[in-house]
Amino acid sequence: MSQSIVRMIGLSVALGMLISLGFGCTTEQGSTMHLKRMADSLYAVMAADRKIYSKLVVNRLVNEEAVIKASEHWRDDRALPLPAQMFRMAAEEAMDSGANFAYSLLSLWPINPQNKPRTDMEKTGLKYLMDNPGKNYYGEESLGGRRYFTALYPDVAVADACVDCHNDHKDSPKSDFEIGDTMGGVIIRIPM
Amino acid sequence: MASRRAWIIWCSFALAGSGYLGSTLLGQDKTVYVPGTTSDGHYQIELRCDTCHAYAFGGGPVLQKRCLTCHGEELQRIQDSHPRRVFIDPRNADRIADVDASQCISCHKEHRPEMDRGMGVTLPVDFCFYCHEDIAEDRLSHRDVPFDTCADAGCHNFHDNSGLYEAFLVKNAEAPDTLDIAKVPKRNAAEVRRMVNKRPLRRLTRDDHDAPRYLDVEEQIILDWEETAHAKSEVNCMDCHQVAGITNEWRDNPEFKACNTCHKMEVSGYIQGKHGMRLALELSPMTPAQARLPMKKKNRDNAMGCTSCHRSHRFDTVDAAVKACLKCHDDQHSKAYKASLHFDLWRKENEGEGETGRGVSCATCHLPREVRRHRGKDIVRVQHNQNGNLRPNETMIRDVCLRCHGLSFSLDALADESLIRNNFKGGPARHVKSIDWAVARAKNAQRDKERQRVK
Numbered sequence: 001m002s003q004s005i006v007r008m009i010g011l012s013v014a015l016g017m018l019i020s021l022g023f024g025c026t027t028e029q030g031s032t033m034h035l036k037r038m039a040d041s042l043y044a045v046m047a048a049d050r051k052i053y054s055k056l057v058v059n060r061l062v063n064e065e066a067v068i069k070a071s072e073h074w075r076d077d078r079a080l081p082l083p084a085q086m087f088r089m090a091a092e093e094a095m096d097s098g099a100n101f102a103y104s105l106l107s108l109w110p111i112n113p114q115n116k117p118r119t120d121m122e123k124t125g126l127k128y129l130m131d132n133p134g135k136n137y138y139g140e141e142s143l144g145g146r147r148y149f150t151a152l153y154p155d156v157a158v159a160d161a162c163v164d165c166h167n168d169h170k171d172s173p174k175s176d177f178e179i180g181d182t183m184g185g186v187i188i189r190i191p192m
Numbered sequence: 193m194a195s196r197r198a199w200i201i202w203c204s205f206a207l208a209g210s211g212y213l214g215s216t217l218l219g220q221d222k223t224v225y226v227p228g229t230t231s232d233g234h235y236q237i238e239l240r241c242d243t244c245h246a247y248a249f250g251g252g253p254v255l256q257k258r259c260l261t262c263h264g265e266e267l268q269r270i271q272d273s274h275p276r277r278v279f280i281d282p283r284n285a286d287r288i289a290d291v292d293a294s295q296c297i298s299c300h301k302e303h304r305p306e307m308d309r310g311m312g313v314t315l316p317v318d319f320c321f322y323c324h325e326d327i328a329e330d331r332l333s334h335r336d337v338p339f340d341t342c343a344d345a346g347c348h349n350f351h352d353n354s355g356l357y358e359a360f361l362v363k364n365a366e367a368p369d370t371l372d373i374a375k376v377p378k379r380n381a382a383e384v385r386r387m388v389n390k391r392p393l394r395r396l397t398r399d400d401h402d403a404p405r406y407l408d409v410e411e412q413i414i415l416d417w418e419e420t421a422h423a424k425s426e427v428n429c430m431d432c433h434q435v436a437g438i439t440n441e442w443r444d445n446p447e448f449k450a451c452n453t454c455h456k457m458e459v460s461g462y463i464q465g466k467h468g469m470r471l472a473l474e475l476s477p478m479t480p481a482q483a484r485l486p487m488k489k490k491n492r493d494n495a496m497g498c499t500s501c502h503r504s505h506r507f508d509t510v511d512a513a514v515k516a517c518l519k520c521h522d523d524q525h526s527k528a529y530k531a532s533l534h535f536d537l538w539r540k541e542n543e544g545e546g547e548t549g550r551g552v553s554c555a556t557c558h559l560p561r562e563v564r565r566h567r568g569k570d571i572v573r574v575q576h577n578q579n580g581n582l583r584p585n586e587t588m589i590r591d592v593c594l595r596c597h598g599l600s601f602s603l604d605a606l607a608d609e610s611l612i613r614n615n616f617k618g619g620p621a622r623h624v625k626s627i628d629w630a631v632a633r634a635k636n637a638q639r640d641k642e643r644q645r646v647k
Binding site (some may be wrong): 013031049072073075076091092093095096102104113114118119143145146148167168170173175176187189191 | 275281282
C-alpha cells in the first residue's frame, strides 16, 4: 500500500517535471518563434520603406524627372540622400529615440568600413546568406552583457544601379558585383 | 577630562564647518564647492552648479542631457561626425566598453585642467584607435601615422569634419590661394523682414518717433536712429524701449531680451557665446575683467550686452566689427590686426576705396556670416556664438576662410601658429598633407578600379 503511494507520488512528480519541462521548452521555443515573427515583420517594414524611397523618390526624381541628383554628400551637393544612407540614418534615429531593437545594413565588401561584420554572428550570418541564396539566418548572441535574438536578411543587387555604383565606388573593395548577387544583409537585433 | 575637551572642540569645528558649507550651498557664492579649475568654456558659469548638475544625485544621463541642452543644436548644425546615436547599436558594445563615446563626459571631463590640451576642453589622446585601428589597411598614407596625431591641425576632428572630409578635400584641391571673387556674403536681415512682413514697411523719419514727449529725448539720439536700418524698416522707439511682456513700461536701457524680439538668431548665438553666456543664466553680465584672455585695463569693468558693441542708437555695424573688439581685446593676435592685409582691405572698403564685401574685420572671422536656406533663398545672419568656430580652428574653414581663400592655403595658414599670432601677415610656413593624400588616394582608387575592370 504505502509502497504504491510512494510510487504514485514519485510518478506524479516525474510527470509534473516532464510536463513543466515540456511547457518550458515550448514556451522558450514559442518566445523565439515570437521574436522571429517580430524580426520578420520589422524587416518587412524596413524593406518596404527602402523600396518605396528608392522607387518613388530617388528613381522618379533623379532618373525620370531629372530634377535633382542623389549623392553621398547630399547636404553639400543639395541632393537626395542615397537609399543606404537613408536606411542607416533611420536606424540611428530609431535607436536614439529609444527603440527596443537595433538594425543595420552590413556587407563583407562594404563601401563604409563601419558596415563590415564585427561580431561572430555577423560573420557567420553573412557567410550563410552568401552560401544560401534566398534564405534568412537566425541566431542568438550576447553583446555587452545582454542576450539578443539576431536575424539576417539578404540584400540582393536588384538593379543595375546597385551594381554600377558599388563596383565603381572608390571605397568599395569589390568591383565585380553582378545583378542577382547577394551584396550584403540587413541585421536586426531584438533583446531577449 | 582631556578627551571631553577634545570632543567639545571637535563638535564645535564640525558644527561651524557644516554651518559654513550649508550656508554657502544655499547662497550665491559657491566657489568652495568648485572641485578644480573649470574649463575655458564653462568657467564663466561655474557658480551656477545646477546648470550641469541639475539634480544632486544625477549621474551620467542627467549630465548628458544638460550638455545637450546647450550644445545639442550646435552639434546638429555642424553635422557632428560622431553623434551618440552611432554608438548605441549593441554591435558597438565592446567598443564603448573602454571609452563610452555615447556620453560627452567620457572625453570632456570638467574641473580637470591638467587634461586640457589647448582646446578649452579636456580630451583623450589616441581614442580614435578603438574604432579605426585598421585605417592603414585602406589608406596607405596613414601607415606610419601614430594615433595621437589624428586630430592634428588640418587632419581630423571628432565632431566637425565639414571642411575636412575626403571628398571635400578632393573637390577643393585645385582652388587658388586667394579666390578671384573673394567676398563675404551680404547680411540680409532687413530684406528678410520685408519679405516675411504682411504689409510693406514704411521708412520712418525723425518726426515719426514715438518716444513719450515727456522724456525730452536728445536730438542726436533721434538723428542717429533716423539713419539706421531700424528707422528704415519701421522700427520705432517703443519697439525696443517698451516691449509687451518684456519691458512693459518704458526702459531707458532695454536689455538683450528686447533685441531678441526681432534678432532671435543673433541673440540666441550671443547668449551661447563667450560674451553673453552669463546672461542666459541670469548671472551678472560678463566683464573684460573676468576674461582669461589679455584685456585692456581701461575697460575692464564694462558690462557686456548687445549695446556694448552695437552702440545705441546708431547700431553701427562697422564700429561693432573692429573698434568695439579692440576696445577690450589686448592679445597678440588682436594687437597685430591693424598691421594685417585683412585690416587694409577693411579700411579700404570703409573708406570707399575697395569693393564692398572684401574687407576682413575681427567679426568677419570670429562672428561670421552664416548662410541658411529658406524656401530656396539664402538667409545671411551673423553668428554671435564665437565658440562654434574658435577651437579647433578648422571649424572656421567653411564659414570663414573659404569665402576668400582656397582650401589648401586655409589649412596651411590655420596650422601655422606663428602666422596666427601675427594675424596672417605673410604666407603659411607649414604645409598640411591632407589634400595631397586624399587626391593621391582618389587617383589610385580610380586606377585600381580600371585595372580590376580590365581583368
